[in-house]
Amino acid sequence: MAITNVSPVTTYITAVKDEETAAENYAKMDATTSREVTTFKEQAASITSADGLLKNYSVLQVVLGAYGLGSISGETAVIKDLLTQDPTSASSLAKKSDNATWLAFADAFQTWGQNKGSASATPFTSDMINSIVSQFEESQYENSTANQDDGIGNALYFTRKMSGVTSLPQLMSDPTLLKVVETVSGYDPDQFGALNYDQQVSMLKNKVDLTKLSTPKEIQQYAEQYLALLQINPQTPDTPATMMDLFGGDTGDQGIVALFGVDGSSSSPGDLYSGLL
Structure with missing residues (x-):
């Protein structure tokens, strides 16, 4: 939790x-989080199938969190594919997405x-x-x-997750990581989000050097x-991202969502793009 009159950096x-301890203490004080953790601990071990997890709303929300x-909690078909497809298969949704978050989730339930x-x-x-509880508490704390x-x-999320990111598409598939990078790169997240996927890639590839975000020290400094x-330049906290936000908001045939056969069209804000370059 933030401390009054102390800078955010401090x-x-x-x-x-020791975020794990800070998150654990937060979970004990926050009634909702405490209740969710208790329910999860009581019920999780009895779930032996993907359908069982999908039908148990309380446990599912903790796992997704x-x-x-959490942003795809309503996308039952997507969650089911992640749970019932072998994540090592090239044809699986998790593998095709190149989404590090989706892959981590699918890998955790690989036996299913x-x-x-x-x-x-x-x-x-x-x-x-225990691992899920710890991660959930950190997520709630963050x-x-x-x-x-x-x-x-x-x-804090950036610090926890960035070490597992090895490509620009992986980074862009995570809205929180992307927001941090947009800000440091000098872009306004709202304006940047109005661009199509290819434009975003073009701008970020000249700004983000992942080789300089490979150690804990480098990640923390960033x-x-x-x-x-x-x-x-303060920003208004975002509401939870939609599934489309995970992929840069581009539904064109060149966007990453084309992997899933999604068709659509969007206007290209050329003036904004030119102005940001």
């Missing part, structure tokens, strides 16, 4: 040293994916339950109002830069 530096997929959604034993082992108001939550820039 608060972030304090929190990032832990993997940063390789057996079309069921298994003789539940994947919810004690270790997995998304708390106090941490979203000044960007600390996004900075997160601190993001927070410092927000003090100069």
Whole structure:
């Protein structure tokens, strides 16, 4: 939680040293999070199939929250594909998406994916339950109002997740990581989001060098830069992103959503694009 009269950068530096403990303490104090964690612990181990998870709303919300997929909680067909398709297969939704978040989720339930959604034993082992609880608490902590108001939550998320990103498409598939990078690159996230996918790629590939975001120190310094820039140009916290937002908002035949056979058209804001270059 943010600390009164202390700069966001200072608060972030304090929190990032042991976010797990800070998130655990937040979860104990926040009644909703505490209740959700308790229910998850009581019910998760009894779930042995993808259908069972999809039918248990409370457990599903904790799982999705832990993997940063709360924005697709209403996309049942997508979640089912991620749970029932082998993530190592080139034809699976997770693999085709090149979405690091989707891949991590599918990999966690790979035993279901390789057996079309069921298994003789539940994947919810004690270790997995503890891991999901920890990730969920961190997610709730990062998304708390106090941490979203000044960007600390996004900075903490960026620090946790960025080490697993190895390509620009992976980065762009995660709206929170993308927002941090947009800000540090000098772009307004709202205006940048109005561009189509190809335009976004063209602009970011000259701004983002992933080889310089490969160590914890580099990632943390980048997160601190993001927070410092927000003090100069504050941003209004976003509402949860839609599934289309995960892919840059482009439904054209050149956008990444074309992988899933989605057709559509969008206007090309050339004036805005030229102005940002």
